[in-house]
Amino acid sequence: MAGKKRKTPQLDQLEKGAWPSFVKEIKTSAEKNPMADDLLGQLERSYEDRIGHWKHGGIVGVLGYGGGVIGRYSDLPEEFPNVSHFHTLRINQPAGWFYTSDVLRKLCDIWEKHGSGLTNMHGSTGDLVFLGTRTEELEPIFQELTELGFDLGGSGSDVRTPSCCCGKARCEWACYDTMALTYFLTMHYQDELHRPAFPYKWKFKMSGCPNDCVASIARSDMSIIGTWRDDIQVDKAAVAEYAKSGMNIQRDVVDNCPAKCMAWDGKEIKIDNKSCVKCMHCINVMPKALAPGKDRGACILIGSKAPIIEGALLSSVLIPFIKLEPPYTELIELVDRIHEVWSENGKNRERIGEFIQRVGMGNFLEAIGVEPIPEMVAHPRENPYVFYEEFFEEESDGSDEQAPK
């Protein structure tokens, strides 16, 4: 079939418009790859029938690993035999997604030899995704990938491939080395990454500053977001330069500060750093004049997840500030305590955020040995029927009070 022009009127609609189209790319691959060609046919059928024609597999993988391969089969194998198996592979990406062009070519060569040639750079997990191969090709692909220095990523109830922003490699705002920590966590948790042993998935995502370019606060069980605890660095001359070039500092910077901790008198900007919530707005608007402080580290948050249909959670603060430097002992001890409590008490398919909601943050903190602090409170309690009698002192009738001297 490959090489012949398949009629795909429904899919053709997805080629219209200003954006790059995956249909165009599949059509290009279909000219030389029968898998990509049958994929076009099955996709067209799915749009016609208004139903997906994929079946989920649950067993395929490589020897010794419990993750990295997601089984897919066609429910129309007679009609589209080249996609009767169409498994996805997750390949553990280099931290920060840095590749050489030579390595990219070699990865693509492996994939064109053993699979559909279609990739996803990158999946929402952060992995490099290879889309579509047969069961018997899995071990040969794995062997060639490992010879190239690559490994499979996570899937199922394990530590998913840790991912991060480009951090100090390309960003002066990075408050810690996100790529170094990502590499460290990937190597430290190799066993947990390849051998699923948790109630459900566990994602680490590392952002170098509160801009949170990898959206870790919304889609990772443990979000590690760079921050600082001293004062924002101000270059007064550069501030004056912004004003001189026509920037309305009062309107565009000061009035947009969510903490209202800035003032502008027309000559100088003043910041009440104790009230700063590290939103990064002012730094983003005046990058030449303002920068995060010098005492840098990270804030550790826990419990977010971003499922497709319902139940999204944002992370909550667990450790407001931690210096993140090798050998990361404090962080590892914390993570291991959390894993132990969650593995022991979590239900099947219960993410850590859901587990915390079920048992209560207080009980969770007690179990992992972390003291509650005000930074963990998102907002004042709303339920007036919650009482804290044990913290009230007995009301005195005054008889035991000493008379004033």
Added chain:
Amino acid sequence: MAEQATVEEVSEAMFKMIRDSMGQKKWKATDLTKAVTELFGERCDKTLAKSAIRELIESGKCVYTYFGGSFIEIPHKEGAEN
């Protein structure tokens, strides 16, 4: 203190649990760990259970499967492949 069980002993016990409950119960790694630490008492801790699971998988006697969560099962033909 009782002498620690061997990896082979523990993995064999795990395999028996999986085999005897096939079709009735799917075992997660944590379920197996709890079961063998209960069965062997002081003779088996979590580290040993982890090694036993690894032995089970690397010997090919069991495989990891994914059906809405990761489980450890005796290899069988993929239903979706039919």
